[in-house]
Amino acid sequence: MEDPMYSLQDVIRCDLCETPVPPKHCDICHIHLCEACEEKHLSDESKEHYIVPFKLRGITPKCTKHSTEVCTQLCIACKIPVCPLCVVSSEHEQHIKTDILTLFETKRKLMHKDLQNLEKYIYPKYQEAATNIPVQRADVNKRSQKLTTALDKQGEALHTEIDTIIQGMKSEIDDMDAQHKAAIDQQEVAINHTIPEITQIILDLKRLLDTSDVCLVSEYTSRTEEFRSLPAQFQVTLPTFTPQEINREQIHQQIGSLSKLAITFLLDEPRILTDIQTKYTEWSCRLRSVSCLSDSELWTCGDDNILRLYNLQGELLRSIQTKSGQGPRDIAVTRSGDLVYTDLRDRSINLVSGTQIQTLIRLGGWRPYGLCSMSSGDLLVIMTSDDYKQTKVVRYSGSTEKQSIQWDDQGKPLYKSDGFYIYKYLSENRNSDICVADCYARAVVVVSAAGKLRFRYTGPPSIPRESFYPRGITTDSRGNILSSDADKFHRIHIIDKDGHFLRYILNCGLQSTCGLCVDSRDYLFVAEWDTGKVKKLQYYK
Numbered sequence: 001m002e003d004p005m006y007s008l009q010d011v012i013r014c015d016l017c018e019t020p021v022p023p024k025h026c027d028i029c030h031i032h033l034c035e036a037c038e039e040k041h042l043s044d045e046s047k048e049h050y051i052v053p054f055k056l057r058g059i060t061p062k063c064t065k066h067s068t069e070v071c072t073q074l075c076i077a078c079k080i081p082v083c084p085l086c087v088v089s090s091e092h093e094q095h096i097k098t099d100i101l102t103l104f105e106t107k108r109k110l111m112h113k114d115l116q117n118l119e120k121y122i123y124p125k126y127q128e129a130a131t132n133i134p135v136q137r138a139d140v141n142k143r144s145q146k147l148t149t150a151l152d153k154q155g156e157a158l159h160t161e162i163d164t165i166i167q168g169m170k171s172e173i174d175d176m177d178a179q180h181k182a183a184i185d186q187q188e189v190a191i192n193h194t195i196p197e198i199t200q201i202i203l204d205l206k207r208l209l210d211t212s213d214v215c216l217v218s219e220y221t222s223r224t225e226e227f228r229s230l231p232a233q234f235q236v237t238l239p240t241f242t243p244q245e246i247n248r249e250q251i252h253q254q255i256g257s258l259s260k261l262a263i264t265f266l267l268d269e270p271r272i273l274t275d276i277q278t279k280y281t282e283w284s285c286r287l288r289s290v291s292c293l294s295d296s297e298l299w300t301c302g303d304d305n306i307l308r309l310y311n312l313q314g315e316l317l318r319s320i321q322t323k324s325g326q327g328p329r330d331i332a333v334t335r336s337g338d339l340v341y342t343d344l345r346d347r348s349i350n351l352v353s354g355t356q357i358q359t360l361i362r363l364g365g366w367r368p369y370g371l372c373s374m375s376s377g378d379l380l381v382i383m384t385s386d387d388y389k390q391t392k393v394v395r396y397s398g399s400t401e402k403q404s405i406q407w408d409d410q411g412k413p414l415y416k417s418d419g420f421y422i423y424k425y426l427s428e429n430r431n432s433d434i435c436v437a438d439c440y441a442r443a444v445v446v447v448s449a450a451g452k453l454r455f456r457y458t459g460p461p462s463i464p465r466e467s468f469y470p471r472g473i474t475t476d477s478r479g480n481i482l483s484s485d486a487d488k489f490h491r492i493h494i495i496d497k498d499g500h501f502l503r504y505i506l507n508c509g510l511q512s513t514c515g516l517c518v519d520s521r522d523y524l525f526v527a528e529w530d531t532g533k534v535k536k537l538q539y540y541k
Contacts, residue, residue, distance in 0.1 A: 176261035
């Protein structure tokens with residue numbers, strides 16, 4: 001709608017000097033004022049004045065208790081506009097008040113931002129998810145038919161003596177289909193239930209943005225964060241059929257096995273199960289990394305020169321001083337249960353076995369940062385050159401270098417290393433991908449086992465790249481990648497093996513998240529930099 005102030009047919013002018021397009025308005029005297037006439041108007045002390053920007057004229061309502069006054073503030077406790085006389089009255093004297101114009105502008109900015117997020121990001125995401133529901137159902141039927149066909153072929157080879165077993169396995173497929181479709185139905189119901197709600201919020205926001213009713217605007221509360229993640233998300237481990245060669249003496253075993261359908265949901269509200277207070281509590285000694293020795297014991301390291309082993313009850317089981325007397329940079333537990341750590345100062349990778357420490361590798365011209373133990377038993381180490389200009393991931397078998405990963409197909413560096421601000425951690429995924437949390441590049445960089453770039457994750461579309469600071473990184477049994485975010489929101493990003501954002505872990509009491517690891521049951525352990533705590537979280541159900 002065109003502002004009448006700028007209409008070509010009727011240009012608004014200053015009521016005192018006829019200057020066109022006056023920027024100010026007196027909401028008590030109801031006259032327009034240019035900058036030059038504002039002071040002249042205020043000099044008339046025979047009555048009250050309240051000067052507001054022209055675009056906010058009429059926002060301040062008349063006081064219902066003092067007819068000659070306008071309400072310039074909003075009482076937070078009573079949620080009503082109040083005039084200067086009301087402000088000092090006994091009724092509101094002890095209440096917190098806020099300026100109406102400031103509140104109005106702040107709320108309008110919030111509504112504009114929410115409207116943009118809802119229309120540009122959230123609503124399209126729900127629409128896309130709703131469109132994908134029929135495709136998921138069709139895929140269920142296709143996969144089910146493929147399994148059934150394989151079973152039929154195997155059943156024909158085994159003749160009538162195995163018909164009963166075949167029918168039983170088909171029933172299992174039907175049951176799993178029913179479970180899968182039930183999970184899809186649950187997702188569809190949740191999505192279809194939410195879409196009208198978002199639609200209504202969008203309509204309400206548009207109406208609010210067109211209103212000048214300060215009471216309605218002041219009562220607005222944003223719900224955008226509530227809808228950022230799709231409801232009822234789940235991951236499916238699809239059943240497979242593995243045929244065996246026919247052995248009539250062991251017919252049942254030779255038919256093959258049908259894996260179970262596994263449907264797991266990410267919790268909407270992850271839960272902290274255990275809170276372990278470590279000794280890394282001083283500013284000079286912050287908790288940096290955590291690695292699972294078992295489901296009940298955790299190795300930790302920080303800025304001092306001591307490696308510490310804790311149980312879930314917070315009891316200190318072992319303390320080991322580093323070989324150099326310097327602080328370790330990162331730690332990892334090997335498949336055999338030994339501990340390895342990087343020493344930044346003397347450029348070494350060290351193995352702790354029992355009470356003995358053996359230096360496996362000493363680097364020349366490079367400084368080691370993060371490391372992880374691979375499923376093959378090899379070690380992955382991410383390192384930066386002494387001049388901080390190059391970064392690479394190196395794979396070692398014992399002390400022998402087997403692979404170096406540094407450049408993409410175009411000869412450009414995979415990892416950023418243009419400064420001293422270096423936080424780089426890495427993890428091997430279940431599909432053998434190598435995942436690096438590159439804080440300086442503000443990205444999670446994932447390459448294949450061969451070192452070929454698969455993707456860079458810089459955060460979901462709803463947040464600017466500048467606010468993503470990945471530090472710790474780990475992967476779970478489903479191939480999902482979890483990365484702690486050092487931004488002010490204290491959140492952990494969960495993405496799938498192909499780099500698609502699934503959801504955040506946040507709003508559950510986490511602070512200054514840093515190192516991460518998961519145990520054999522997919523419980524997540526989070527090292528908190530500032531508090532020195534390790535927190536055990538459940539994020540699946």
